[in-house]
Amino acid sequence: MEQHEAQKNEYNIIGTRPIRHDGEDKVTGRAQYGADISFPDQLYGKVLRSPHAHARILSIDTSKALAMPGVRAVTTAEDLPRLKDRMVAGEAGAENIRYVTERVLASDKALFEGHPIAAVAATDPWIAEEAVKAIEVKYEVLTAVTEVRDAMKDDTPPLHGELTTETLGEKSKKATNIVRHTRHKRGDPDKGFAEADLVIEREFETKTVHQGYIEPHNATALYRSDGQITLWTSTQAPFWVRRDLAELFDIPLSRIKVVPMEIGGGFGGKIAVYLEPLAILLSKKSGRPVKMIMTREEVFYASGPASGTVTRIKIGVKKDGTITAATAWMAYEAGAFPSNWAMVGSMCVLACYRLENLQIDAYDVLTNTSKVMAYRAPSSPQAMFGVESIIDEIAIKLDMDPLELRLKNAVQEGDRRADGPKFHRIGLKETIRAAMESEHYKSPLPSGANRSRGVASGFWFNAGMQSSATVGINMDGTANVTTGSVDIGGSRASMAIMAAEALGLTAEQVRPIVADTDSIGYTDVTGGSRTTFATGYAVYEACQDVIRQLKTRVAKLWDVQEDKVEWGDGAFHHVDNGKSPMSVGDLGPKLEATGGPVMGHGTVNPKGVGAGFGIHIADIEVDPDTGKVTILRYTAVQDVGQAIHPAYVEGQMQGGATQGIGWALNEEYIRDAEGRMLNPGFLDYRVPTALDVPDIETILVEVPNPGHPYGVRGVGETPIVPPMGTIHNAIARAIGLRMRSLPMSPPKVLHEILQRGQTVEAAAPVTS
Amino acid sequence: MKPLEYHAPTSLDEAISILKAEGSQAAALSGGTDLIIQNRARPLDLAHMVDIKRIPELNVLEYDAKNGLRLGAAVPCYKVAEYEPIVRLYPALAEGAELIGSIQIQSRATVGGNICNGSPAADTICALIVLSAICAIRGPDGNRDVPAVDFMVGPGETALKPGEILVEMRLPPPPAQSSNAYLRFIPRNEMDIAVVCAAANITMDDKGVTCTAATVAIGAVGPTPILVQAAGAVLTGAKLDAAAIAKAAKAASAAARPIDDHRGTVEFRTHVAGVLTRRTVELAAQRIKEDAK
Structure with missing residues (x-):
């Protein structure tokens, strides 16, 4: 790892690499995941799912299933309250509770393959599986539409009869599959293009992709006779699960306790509820705990993948590389229910560039596919893929270095993002410069035929939102840190490091705890790259609370006024140096005698979020005979603010890059004409294996975020954004082909090569 | 279930x-x-x-220069890929066996199971075909032999009749100045199923100049693996120069009868059948040269 703007040893613990507190349990398999939960009297739940991507449900007969020995409960949409239209909080803006209900269990229409129709609880999973098959459903199969281009056509019947397009706050008259049209406009794009020396406009497409977390969704629910519900589940957002369930069942939050289990990956896909309400309904009916686990196929059919998209991007530049105008037209697959991902994409698409003249039009489009949910920097990869390709094309046409061109147009503090908001202190320029100065970028291009190098940039907002933390001081001066943030990417270690820094302890002296929803104050999702920033901020505040309280104790012990006691360098000092300094460790044993336990609280809703920018560099080789792309060398450069635990920052950058590489090269939902997925497993939905990616080198650029006491900026999402453009541009430079369509899988690349008329390279003589 | x-x-x-x-x-x-x-x-x-793993006859693994190789149907792939005579004399078979799944899978999976599964994309069938393997079958009505090229009769279907078991595969000893190779194409580098695969078995004359015998088989490009007789014919009697090999590749592409599916297109499979044919022929020829040194 190279580190830029290396810290001047401002910190003692921050920036070190202690062993994670949850490491031993995870390495030995002792960590408790949702599948490990077990009760002596538990039942096993299975879901009957629609085999059709679009069908009217004419009847559901559960009598045969209910009559089977071992079957204890069957549930259908009839058991969920039928709620009136009401907007409730959702993961990307508000959503209508009626659609949440309909998504969880279909009542009238099955709107995607895998749409739950009914669920069964039985004494063993095999009985439950057989009982599901015994449920008789009559369908009237309807035409399925799974591609946004088709769904947008005037003559395509709308999925929901009543939905109209909302454009700039106004509703259309006619029902349609376009649920929202978002527009951002600045300056005069036509005038800007007229002033340009070079204008390039291209169309791009990407396919539906999945987060690919290894652990499938799971939920175990216990509905007690007193009406209290406990739910053990794998989620990124226990408080949101509680909220969604309270809305769905129309009951108070205090009746639901959500216990977040360890999570085997989420990447945005483990936020919404799927099995949770079904397990609760089945537990309510049977009076026993009900455990449900999805199969991999169910995860692919019926969880929340990322949108397939079509975008049309146009950029104009002067000869010197200055961008004069840009426009973007973008259509995003929403899945079967309204969502806002195109709107989010519209805020990302041009975020890296300083623009006077721009227009962005973004369309959220309903399709007969499972509702799209967040996936790591949701919507940004699809949006920026096209922009980054055109920027590269411009660099070639102007004979400019592609990073120089990006630097020339890069946004900085005070510039406005394309959709309006002003950037705070950001490190895009520092990141581009670090990439230009990197050993990788300065090294000669890879030698040999069909090889070259590509670069691209990436942006993610990063989020703030609400977090709570408590810090308790133990009798020996060590500390417990409790938060409501599920640990996906090493956040226990980060929380412990920040608390240790604040309290003058070592990371090992701090025990980080992830609490359930009954045991800590409200905390938003682990997502949006917000946890280290916002929950870390809450931990910092809780530590400050501890220090304020301890100061009183020190004053008491020293018999001085509180203003004579100062905190610094991990200890309390007497302002006149009249006393030996006291650490938190020294004070632990003295708490009982000076007033009792000390516990600090921190609650935040911070606004000083620091956006994240990255540049990736890839050297690749294309096999012109097969279209297969091999990555020879890969470097991820990113402004990470202050790296709290650099190993986990590097891990985030490597993980994001790897997921992006998969998205770039092979991952896609392949569907037949009826809208059924043909590759619902890891054999044919091809995430990269360890042999498909090289060691990903990382360069951490540290431009501290002034909005956080330790300069933290989210780091987890930005790194999935640049890989598609990076690899695309490298392919273009290696063999002169711009694919403009993801994934750039061997059959597609070979097709383009063959179309161009390139023949198989001559066979070399092998005999002499 | x-x-x-x-x-x-x-x-x-x-x-x-x-x-x-x-x-x-x-x-x-x-x-x-x-x-x-x-x-x-x-x-x-x-x-x-x-x-069937506890049946002694299915666990035979032996080679001698007179009778060739006996490979029991239940011998795990890792043993096949490591067995010295196979690595030296039947490298195409070792290459197929070591491509099946991960190390864990190779510890369980067998060549016999691989071909009894009946997939035209099976990683060992092309090698067995070009190596002229005989499949020894025992059933309620006694023993019978089926050449590897006839073992698969359709996707998921084999020559085995109800009650029959594949006991072993017998491979004749390879002639002097011969070698063989197997390659498959997968989009990733591991943990995948062949989109196209090919094997070649080449014998050269004493001087190593002219090809005296050649067999090429391609897989995953039709309902069953295909023995490309036209490819063998253009190579036999030819010097293995670029032109001859290109002709063999073209013959393989012409023999391919692939379908479009979620693993590959007709266009891709047809083209790559030729590419892999060229590469396996080159690799086999290269091995003969190296063995001669």
């Missing part, structure tokens, strides 16, 4: 009698790396699995 009865017979006769008695409700279990997954993913409605 319904409950399964597991049998682990130690003799061929016992295994055959269970398979015969239970008919379509029973299947022979070798490594199980295909069968168990298939029975779970799309239930085959099996009631009996007959584990």
Whole structure:
């Protein structure tokens, strides 16, 4: 790892690499995941799912299933309250509770393959599986539409009869599959293009992709006779699960306790509820705990993948590389229910560039596919893929270095993002410069035929939102840190490091705890790259609370006024140096005698979020005979603010890059004409294996975020954004082909090569 | 999925009698790396699995210069890929065996199971075809031999009749100045199934100038693996120069009868069948040269 703007040893613990507190349990398999939960009297739940991507449900007969020995409960949409239209909080803006209900269990229409129709609880999973098959459903199969281009056509019947397009706050008259049209406009794009020396406009497409977390969704629910519900589940957002369930069942939050289990990956896909309400309904009916686990196929059919998209991007530049105008037209697959991902994409698409003249039009489009949910920097990869390709094309046409061109147009503090908001202190320029100065970028291009190098940039907002933390001081001066943030990417270690820094302890002296929803104050999702920033901020505040309280104790012990006691360098000092300094460790044993336990609280809703920018560099080789792309060398450069635990920052950058590489090269939902997925497993939905990616080198650029006491900026999402453009541009430079369509899988690349008329390279003589 | 009865017979006769008695409700279990997954993913409605790994005849692995190779149907792939005579004389077979799944899978999976699964994309079938393997079968009616090229009769279908077991594969000793190779194309570098695969077996004259015999087989490009006789014909008697090899590649592309599916297109498979033919012929020829040194 190279580190830029290396810290001047401002910190003692921050920036070190202690062993994670949850490491031993995870390495030995002792960590408790949702599948490990077990009760002596538990039942096993299975879901009957629609085999059709679009069908009217004419009847559901559960009598045969209910009559089977071992079957204890069957549930259908009839058991969920039928709620009136009401907007409730959702993961990307508000959503209508009626659609949440309909998504969880279909009542009238099955709107995607895998749409739950009914669920069964039985004494063993095999009985439950057989009982599901015994449920008789009559369908009237309807035409399925799974591609946004088709769904947008005037003559395509709308999925929901009543939905109209909302454009700039106004509703259309006619029902349609376009649920929202978002527009951002600045300056005069036509005038800007007229002033340009070079204008390039291209169309791009990407396919539906999945987060690919290894652990499938799971939920175990216990509905007690007193009406209290406990739910053990794998989620990124226990408080949101509680909220969604309270809305769905129309009951108070205090009746639901959500216990977040360890999570085997989420990447945005483990936020919404799927099995949770079904397990609760089945537990309510049977009076026993009900455990449900999805199969991999169910995860692919019926969880929340990322949108397939079509975008049309146009950029104009002067000869010197200055961008004069840009426009973007973008259509995003929403899945079967309204969502806002195109709107989010519209805020990302041009975020890296300083623009006077721009227009962005973004369309959220309903399709007969499972509702799209967040996936790591949701919507940004699809949006920026096209922009980054055109920027590269411009660099070639102007004979400019592609990073120089990006630097020339890069946004900085005070510039406005394309959709309006002003950037705070950001490190895009520092990141581009670090990439230009990197050993990788300065090294000669890879030698040999069909090889070259590509670069691209990436942006993610990063989020703030609400977090709570408590810090308790133990009798020996060590500390417990409790938060409501599920640990996906090493956040226990980060929380412990920040608390240790604040309290003058070592990371090992701090025990980080992830609490359930009954045991800590409200905390938003682990997502949006917000946890280290916002929950870390809450931990910092809780530590400050501890220090304020301890100061009183020190004053008491020293018999001085509180203003004579100062905190610094991990200890309390007497302002006149009249006393030996006291650490938190020294004070632990003295708490009982000076007033009792000390516990600090921190609650935040911070606004000083620091956006994240990255540049990736890839050297690749294309096999012109097969279209297969091999990555020879890969470097991820990113402004990470202050790296709290650099190993986990590097891990985030490597993980994001790897997921992006998969998205770039092979991952896609392949569907037949009826809208059924043909590759619902890891054999044919091809995430990269360890042999498909090289060691990903990382360069951490540290431009501290002034909005956080330790300069933290989210780091987890930005790194999935640049890989598609990076690899695309490298392919273009290696063999002169711009694919403009993801994934750039061997059959597609070979097709383009063959179309161009390139023949198989001559066979070399092998005999002499 | 319904409950399964597991049998682990130690003799061929016992295994055959269970398979015969239970008919379509029973299947022979070798490594199980295909069968168990298939029975779970799309239930085959099996009631009996007959584990054949404890039968001595199915665990034979021996080579001698006179009789060639005897490979028991239940020998795990890792042993095949490591067995010195196979690595030296039948490298195409070692290459196929070591491509099947991960190391863990190779410890269970067998060449016998690989071909009994009947997939035209099986990683060992092209090698067995070009190496002129004979499949020795025992059933209720006794023994019979089927050439590897005739073993698969359709996707998921083999020449095995109800109650029959594949006992071993017999490969003749390779002639002097010969070698062979197997390659497959997958979009990733591991953990995948061939989109196209090919094997070539080449014999050169004493001087190493002219090809005296050539066999090429391609897989995953039709309902069963294809022995490309036209490719062998253009190479036999030819110097292995670029033109001859290109002709063989073209013959392989012409012989391919692929379909469009989620793993590859007709265009891709047709083209790459030729590419892999060229590469396996080159590789086999290269090995002959290296062996001569």
